[in-house]
Amino acid sequence: MEKSRNISEDFIQKAMAAANSMRRDELLFSYKGTLYPTTICSPETFKALESFEVRSDDVILAGYPKSGTNWLSQILTDLIAISQKKTPGSESSLNAEEQKEIAYLEVGDAKKYERMTRLPSPRFLASHLRPENLPKSIFKNNAKILLLIRNPKDVATSFYHFSNGIVFLPSYETWNDFFTDFMTKKMAWGCYFEYISEWNKYADKENIMTITYEEVKENPALSVKNIATFFGIPLTEEELQLVLERSSFQSMKKNSDKTHGPIANALFRKGGVSDWKNLFSEDQSEKMDKAFEEHIAGTKLGKKLKYDLYCKA
Template identity: 80%
Template sequence: MEKPKKIFTDLVDKAVAAANSMHRDELLFSYKGIRYPITICSPETFKALESFEARSDDIVLAGYLKSGTNWLSQIINDLIAVSKKKTQGRESNVNDEELGEFPYLEVGDAEKYERMTKLPCPRFMVTHLRPENLPKSIFKNKVKILLLLRNPKDVATSFYHFSNGIATLPSYETWDDFFTDFMTKKLAWGCYLEYLSEWNKYIDEENIMTITYEELKENRALGVKNIAAFLGIPLTEEELQFVAERSSFQSMKKNSENTHGAFGDVFFRKGVVSDWKNIFSEDQNEKMDKAFEEHVAGTKLGKKLKYDLYCKA
C-alpha cells in the first residue's frame, strides 16, 4: 500500500504548496454553479469525468466533505484486501501497487480516467459530488454505491476546523463567518442540505446502501459486517474484528502521518458525535433546524439521519 499512500500525500502536499501562494479569493472556482478547490480540481477534469466509463464491479463511496469518507475508505480498502486474499488465484498481469490513483473521483488531472482503465477490479473510488454531477455510467451500470451520511451540524463544525487547517480551502477568522457561508451555499462542493436532498432521489435503488457516521460510531463491528454483506464479501469473525479494530479513530489517527502525511492531524481531528454543541449559538441552531426542515426532514434520507436525536440541543 506504500505507493497509493504516496500518491495521496504527494498530491495533498503539492496542492497545499500551490495554495499557499494564492489569495483567499482565488482558491475556489465555479463549475455548473458549485464551487471547488482550484488546486485539486479543474474544469478540464470535470469535463473529462463526464465520459468516464464505470464498470459494474466498481465500488463508489459517496459522502459530503467531512462526513467521514477517510474513515469509510479505510474500512472498504481493508474489506477489498480481505476479498483479494480469498481469491489469490485470480489472473492479473498488472501490479496493483504500481497503478494507484488518488481515490477521489473528481480530484486530479484530466488524464487520470484513461489511466484508470488499466486498474484491476474492483476499482474503489470516493466522491463528494452530488449524484447529478457524477458520470451517467455509474448509474447506468448499477455500480455499488455506499452513501455515507452525517448530521449536518457536525458536518458544519468539522468543515470549519478543516477549512482553517488546510490551505487548499479558504480559512475563516470566525465561526460566525463560516456558518453564514455554509448556510448560503458558498463553500466548496456546494450546499450540504441540497446534497442530501438530491441523493434522497436514489435512496431506494438496490445498488445503493446508506450508512450514517453516527450508527458506525455506535457499533463499528456491525457497520463493517453490513458493509461487507452489501459488497458481497464474506467475513470470518477474525477478519471482522481485524477490519473493525484497524478502523477505530484512535488507530487511524495514530497512523495518520503514514496515510495522510503532514496533514494527518487535520484529516483526523476529533472523530466524535455532537461536537457542534461546543460552537453553535442558539440562533444558529434555529437556522439549521429550519433549513433541515425545509430541505430534508420529510424524506427517507432525513429520517435515516435521526436529526432529533443528534441535532437537537
Template identity: 70%
Template structure:
C-alpha cells in the same frame, strides 16, 4: 499500496504549497454552479471525467465533505483487499501499487485513462452530487455506499478543516463560516442539496445509505452490513481486523504515513455532538429550520435521527 499512498500524499502536499501562494478568492472555482478547490480540481478534469467508464463491481463511496469519507474509505479498502486475496491466486492478484488516488474528481486529466486500465475491484470515493457523476455510474449499476452525517457536526468539522488546510478558504470567525455554510457557498456546494439530491436515489437497489452516527454506535455491525452489501464475506477474525484498523485512534496514529500533512487536519476528534461547542441558540434555530424545510420529510432525513443528534 505504498506507491499509491505516496501519490496521495504528494498530490496533497503540492496542493498545500500552491495554495500558500494564492489569494483567498483564487482558492475556489465554479463549475456548473458549484465551488471546488482550485489546487486539486479543475474544469478540464471534470470534463475528462464524463468519459469515465464505471464497472458493475466498482466499490463507490459517496459522501459530503467531512462526513467521514476517509474513515469509511479505509474500511472499504480493507474489505476489498481481503476479498481479492481470497478470490484470486497470487499470479492474478490485484497490483495494489497501481491503485489510483481514490477521489474520483481529484487529480489530472489523464487519471481516467489510468483508472480504466486497473483491474477490479476499484475503490472510488466522491463528494459529488449524483447528477454530476459520470453517467456510466448509474447506467452500469455500480454499487454505491452513501454516507451521511448530521449537519451540525458536518459544519463544525468543516469549519476546523477550513482553518487547517490552506487549499480552501479559511475563516476569521465561526459566524462567518456558518453564514457561508447555510447558503451553500462551500467547496463541493450545499450540504442540503447533497442530501436532497441523493435522496432521489435512496431506493435504488445499488445504493446503500449509512450514517456516520450509526457506524460510530456499532462499528462491527456497520462493517458487517457494508461487507454484505458489496458481497464480501468475512470471518470473525477478518471482521475484527478491519474494525481495529479503521478505529479513529489507529487512523490518527497512522495519519502522517497515510495522509501526510493532511493527516493531523483530517483526524481531529472523530466524535459525535462536537457542534455543541460552537453553535449558539440563533444558529441552532436556523439549522433546525433549514433541516425541516429541506431534509426532514425525506428518507435520508429520517435516517439521520436529527432529534437525537442535533437537539440540545
C-alpha cells in the same frame, strides 16, 4: 514502482504549494454553479470525468466532505483486500499504483482516468459530488454505492475546523463567518442540504446502501458486517475484528502520516458525535433546524439522520 507511488503525493504537494501563494478569493472556482477547490479540482478534470467508465464491480463511496468518508474509505479498502484474499495493511494488499492513485473521482489531474483503466478490479472509488455530477456510467452499469450521511450540525462543525487546517480551502477568522457561508451555499462542494436532497432521489435504488456516521459509531461491528454483505464480501470473525481494529479512530490517527502524508493533521481531529454543541449559538441552532425542516426533514434520508436525537440540544 517508485514512479506510481508518487502520483498522488506529488499532486498533493504541488497543490499545497500553489494554494499557499494564492489569495483567499482564488482558492475556490465555480463549475456548473458549485464551488470547488482550485488547486485539487479543475474544469478539465470534471470534463474528463464525464466519460470515465465505471465498472459494475467497482466499490464506490459517496459522501459530503466531513461526513466520515476517510473513516469509511479505510473500512472499504480493507474489505476489498479481504475479498482478494489479501491481508489488510500488508505491503501486498494493494499494488503501489492502486495504493497511491487518488480515490476521490473529482480530485487529481485529467489524465488520472486513463491510468485508472489499468487498475485491477474491484477498484475503490470515492466522491463528494452530487449524483447528477457523477459519470453516467455509474448508474448505467449499476455499480454499488455506499452513501454516507451525517447530522448537519456535526458536518458544519467538522468542516469549519477542516477549512482552518488545510491550505486548499479558505480559512475563517470566526465560527460565525463560517456558519454564514455554510448556510448561504458558499462552501466547496456546495450546499449540504441540497446534497442530501439530490441523493434522496436515489435512496430507493437497489444498488445504493445508505448508512449514517452515527450508526457506524454506535455499532461498528454490525455496520461493517452490513457493508460487507451489501458488497458481497464474506467475512470471518477474525477478519471482522481486524477491520474494526484498523478503522478505529486511534489506529487511523496513529497511522495517518503514512496513509495521508502532508494532510494527515487536518483530517483526524476528534472523530466524535455532538461536537457541534461547542460552537453553535442558540440562534444558529434554530436557523439550521429551520433549514433542515424546509429541505429534507420529510424525506427518507432526512428521517434516517435522526435529527431530533443528534441535533437538538
